[in-house]
Amino acid sequence: MAARGERGVMEKLVSLCKRRGFIFQSSEIYGGINGFWDYGPYGVALKRAVEALWWREMVEFRDNVEGLDSTIICHPRVWEASGHLDKFGDMMTDCRSCKARHRVDQMEDPSKCPNCGSDDLTPPREFNLMMKTFVGPVFDEDHAAYLRAETCQPIFVDFHQVRITGRQKLPFGIAQIGKAFRNEINPRNFTFRSREFSQMEMEFFCKDEDSMRWFEYWRDERLRYYREFLGFGEDVLRIHDHGPGELAHYAKAALDIEFKFPFGWGELEGVHHRGTWDLSRHQEFSGESMEYFDQEANSRYIPTCVETSVGVDRTVLALLCNAYAEDTAETKKEGKCEDERVVMRLPGLVAPVQVAVLPLSKKLAESAEKLYRAIRGRGFRSEFDITGSIGKRYRRQDEIGTPVCVTFDFDSLEDGAVTLRDRDSMGQERVALSAVGDVLSKRLGGTL
Numbered sequence: 001m002a003a004r005g006e007r008g009v010m011e012k013l014v015s016l017c018k019r020r021g022f023i024f025q026s027s028e029i030y031g032g033i034n035g036f037w038d039y040g041p042y043g044v045a046l047k048r049a050v051e052a053l054w055w056r057e058m059v060e061f062r063d064n065v066e067g068l069d070s071t072i073i074c075h076p077r078v079w080e081a082s083g084h085l086d087k088f089g090d091m092m093t094d095c096r097s098c099k100a101r102h103r104v105d106q107m108e109d110p111s112k113c114p115n116c117g118s119d120d121l122t123p124p125r126e127f128n129l130m131m132k133t134f135v136g137p138v139f140d141e142d143h144a145a146y147l148r149a150e151t152c153q154p155i156f157v158d159f160h161q162v163r164i165t166g167r168q169k170l171p172f173g174i175a176q177i178g179k180a181f182r183n184e185i186n187p188r189n190f191t192f193r194s195r196e197f198s199q200m201e202m203e204f205f206c207k208d209e210d211s212m213r214w215f216e217y218w219r220d221e222r223l224r225y226y227r228e229f230l231g232f233g234e235d236v237l238r239i240h241d242h243g244p245g246e247l248a249h250y251a252k253a254a255l256d257i258e259f260k261f262p263f264g265w266g267e268l269e270g271v272h273h274r275g276t277w278d279l280s281r282h283q284e285f286s287g288e289s290m291e292y293f294d295q296e297a298n299s300r301y302i303p304t305c306v307e308t309s310v311g312v313d314r315t316v317l318a319l320l321c322n323a324y325a326e327d328t329a330e331t332k333k334e335g336k337c338e339d340e341r342v343v344m345r346l347p348g349l350v351a352p353v354q355v356a357v358l359p360l361s362k363k364l365a366e367s368a369e370k371l372y373r374a375i376r377g378r379g380f381r382s383e384f385d386i387t388g389s390i391g392k393r394y395r396r397q398d399e400i401g402t403p404v405c406v407t408f409d410f411d412s413l414e415d416g417a418v419t420l421r422d423r424d425s426m427g428q429e430r431v432a433l434s435a436v437g438d439v440l441s442k443r444l445g446g447t448l
């Protein structure tokens with residue numbers, strides 16, 4: 001039974017994430033801090049797998065995309081040039097009665113407080129989302145700096161550096177994974193809208209006349225990625241094309257890839273045609289040429305950019321929502337005892353633990369551990385689990401989404417084989433020790 005859409009799924013998921021060490025509130029012992037989340041052992045393993053998969057598919061497997069790891073704090077002029085200091089804000093209003101603060105575009109009736117119903121609201125005013133800090137010992141405006149609000153701006157700033165050292169010609173892309181910060185007015189829906197989050201962005205530079213073809217190419221590539229690697233079906237993915245009214249003045253096209261979260265459809269990724277806006281602005285503000293010399297055409301011009309931009313945390317949240325399921329399991333071998341189980345049907349390639357090795361008895365620990373080390377040595381994220389009954393251990397592995405459990409029993413010593421238990425079907429298969437690595441590879445889609 002898939003649990004998506006049922007009331008309370010988010011509450012169950014949030015509680016599982018805390019109980020099993022995926023995600024929990026930052027600074028919890030101090031009462032937490034709104035919009036900030038920590039990833040525990042399984043959460044960080046999942047998050048790193050998501051990043052590794054994206055990096056592999058977007059950078060390592062492509063000859064025409066280069067990587068970058070830039071600083072979080074840049075020269076403050078970067079954010080003047082990008083327009084963030086001027087325009088990057090939401091309209092908000094305060095309720096004079098209950099003191100709650102709301103984003104106007106998220107209010108059903110902008111004349112009434114959604115919290116207490118009062119109509120005593122302040123006039124809407126703009127609220128800038130950039131997080132400010134100071135660099136150096138003097139805390140004044142001359143030393144003000146900002147935590148980046150998107151990872152792509154340094155990509156534009158470093159355009160020539162990366163192009164020259166990467167020996168790239170148009171068309172080519174530059175990709176980065178890293179933290180971004182936004183002082184969101186209303187962080188909500190678990191990690192969906194956080195104040196500190198990570199983005200995976202790729203800026204693809206091309207000739208303007210080819211840009212719509214690349215826009216369509218990247219839309220299709222990104223959709224393929226979600227279907228093929230993350231297992232998102234047609235029922236949970238859709239495209240929202242930005243209409244003329246939603247487009248930035250410099251953009252020819254933009255779309256959101258949306259995911260169906262338990263709280264409704266929400267943006268997972270944006271594919272944006274950014275025109276020549278960013279490079280032109282950095283040229284204007286820095287006084288440095290951002291033009292590209294096209295040898296074939298013997299002309300200089302500012303390349304057009306098509307961007308793919310997705311949040312790591314949102315991808316992790318989508319994966320967790322898509323994975324959450326409840327069904328019944330047999331806790332005894334003969335099927336005498338059935339109980340409800342929670343199972344996280346995470347894709348094998350990104351599951352925090354891909355394989356758990358479970359010796360049936362403590363007496364088998366030594367031989368089983370040998371096998372565990374061999375499996376781990378092949379690059380699978382693995383766990384050796386020896387405590388509790390076998391049924392309890394399966395339940396625990398189901399809850400953290402381990403696709404395959406390898407059970408080492410007394411027969412294994414005799415027949416040189418182990419039992420592979422499939423998380424989703426709970427089916428069991430006897431496999432020779434010599435074949436375990438290849439069978440796992442096939443079932444899990446490999447390693448990252």
Ligand code: GAP
Pocket residue numbers: 149150151152182184191192193194195197199201267268269270307309310311312313314
């Ligand atoms: N460079 C373009 C850009 O940043 P965006 O639509 O503002 O575009 C891109 O953000 C992606 O970053 C979103 O689709 C989402 O996955 C993620 N994201 C944005 N704001 C976020 C937030 N407050 N919390 C978590 N993820 C966020």
